[in-house]
Amino acid sequence: MVWPHSFTDLRDAARRRLPRFLFDYVDGGSFDQVALARNAAAVRAVALRQRVLNDVSEADLSTDLFGHRLDMPLMLAPVGMGGMLRRRGEIQAARAAQANGVPFVMSTVALCSIDEVMNATPAPFWFQLYVAKDRGFVMDLLTRAKGAGCPVLFMTVDLPVPGPRWRDQRSGLSGPPGLTGQWRRWTQILSHPHWALDVGLRGKPHTLGNLVPIMKGNVRLNDFLSWSGRNFDPSVTWKDLEFIRSHWDGPLVLKGIMDPEDARRAADIGADGLVVSNHGGRQLDATTGTAEALPAIAAAVGERLTVLADGGVRNGLDILRMLALGAKGVMIGRPWAFALAAGGEEAVSRMLAQMATELRAGLALTGCGRARDAGPHLLAGPPAWP
Numbered sequence: 384m385v386w387p388h389s390f391t392d393l394r395d396a397a398r399r400r401l402p403r404f405l406f407d408y409v410d411g412g413s414f415d416q417v418a419l420a421r422n423a424a425a426v427r428a429v430a431l432r433q434r435v436l437n438d439v440s441e442a443d444l445s446t447d448l449f450g451h452r453l454d455m456p457l458m459l460a461p462v463g464m465g466g467m468l469r470r471r472g473e474i475q476a477a478r479a480a481q482a483n484g485v486p487f488v489m490s491t492v493a494l495c496s497i498d499e500v501m502n503a504t505p506a507p508f509w510f511q512l513y514v515a516k517d518r519g520f521v522m523d524l525l526t527r528a529k530g531a532g533c534p535v536l537f538m539t540v541d542l543p544v545p546g547p548r549w550r551d552q553r554s555g556l557s558g559p560p561g562l563t564g565q566w567r568r569w570t571q572i573l574s575h576p577h578w579a580l581d582v583g584l585r586g587k588p589h590t591l592g593n594l595v596p597i598m599k600g601n602v603r604l605n606d607f608l609s610w611s612g613r614n615f616d617p618s619v620t621w622k623d624l625e626f627i628r629s630h631w632d633g634p635l636v637l638k639g640i641m642d643p644e645d646a647r648r649a650a651d652i653g654a655d656g657l658v659v660s661n662h663g664g665r666q667l668d669a670t671t672g673t674a675e676a677l678p679a680i681a682a683a684v685g686e687r688l689t690v691l692a693d694g695g696v697r698n699g700l701d702i703l704r705m706l707a708l709g710a711k712g713v714m715i716g717r718p719w720a721f722a723l724a725a726g727g728e729e730a731v732s733r734m735l736a737q738m739a740t741e742l743r744a745g746l747a748l749t750g751c752g753r754a755r756d757a758g759p760h761l762l763a764g765p766p767a768w769p
């Protein structure tokens with residue numbers, strides 16, 4: 384591949400390489416994909432002040448989050464089933480993240496298990512938890528994450544029910560079994576010799592590593608969809624957060640907060656951080672863009688916990704835009720997923736290096752030498768949101 388690559392280039396390359404249903408799974412949002420589009424538009428609507436004649440020869444991108452030094456204020460967001468995009472995909476992405484000094488946040492519903500990623504990567508990764516109905520399973524996951532040395536836990540709170548994904552139904556990933564034969568089609572695609580070889584499935588069941596114990600070793604991906612339908616828990620409340628808090632000593636971050644009232648509650652209950660996120664526009668399709676929600680949340684709780692944000696961040700300058708709105712760190716989902724699909728570990732690594740270059744340029748051109756000093760003083764004015 385010839386670099387540099389924009390997000391659009393990586394998305395196009397991923398589209399060429401992936402079967403349609405997998406590309407749609409990553410690319411898509413819920414319902415009519417309004418929030419998905421609004422996330423990216425809201426980030427891009429943020430204008431920054433151009434400042435000149437400051438000595439910016441020594442730009443410093445590094446920051447500290449939850450007691451950990453990051454080479455830049457960026458994290459790879461949890462992407463469920465990301466391991467399907469390349470052979471043992473979570474391992475490739477985690478290695479790329481570690482090589483670039485940023486955390487890889489592993490999804491509960493990864494293809495590789497916690498142990499597998501731990502054994503294949505030199506540095507610790509962070510872990511994202513979905514609270515399933517089976518609390519024994521949840522405890523087991525926490526124990527395994529602790530055992531693997533995961534220092535930071537993200538609890539995703541914006542998926543009490545799966546957002547209707549019409550696009551996935553059209554392309555055959557999900558939908559009522561038997562209705563249009565999606566299950567059969569999916570299994571056929573996954574069993575295709577080239578595909579199975581590439582994602583490392585030959586000779587192995589299509590497992591979702593972390594679910595093996597609960598599904599007694601029989602975790603084919605289509606079993607997973609029906610398992611997740613039954614086990615994602617719509618009755619999770621703040622009480623359950625207290626339960627998780629009492630069983631996790633390390634930093635706990637709530638992912639999927641869009642409202643200052645919920646943010647205050649998260650702080651009251653002792654969360655160490657939160658991610659302003661609407662799940663990349665994959666849940667409630669009627670939210671504002673995450674960038675729009677960020678300033679009020681940062682104002683409400685920024686002194687009490689670490690405010691992070693994701694949704695629509697597509698390059699290094701977008702990272703700076705989110706920092707200017709009050710985030711202390713930023714997560715990316717689709718950019719790394721598409722890079723992984725397009726070119727594996729190397730492409731994810733190059734994309735991260737490119738984002739660092741872009742962030743460095745942004746810091747220099749706004750006259751702000753250090754990422755950790757970025758904040759609302761960089762804003763050119765109130766963003767032109769709808």
Ligand code: FNR
Nearest residue numbers: 409460461462463490539662663694695715716717
């Ligand atoms: C996600 N996201 C997600 N979040 C989470 O907490 N657990 C998960 O398993 C997943 N799975 C997942 C799969 C795919 C294909 C996507 C695109 C997203 C949401 C993700 O962590 C993040 O919040 C968004 O992706 C951020 O938006 P962008 O960067 O994709 O615009």
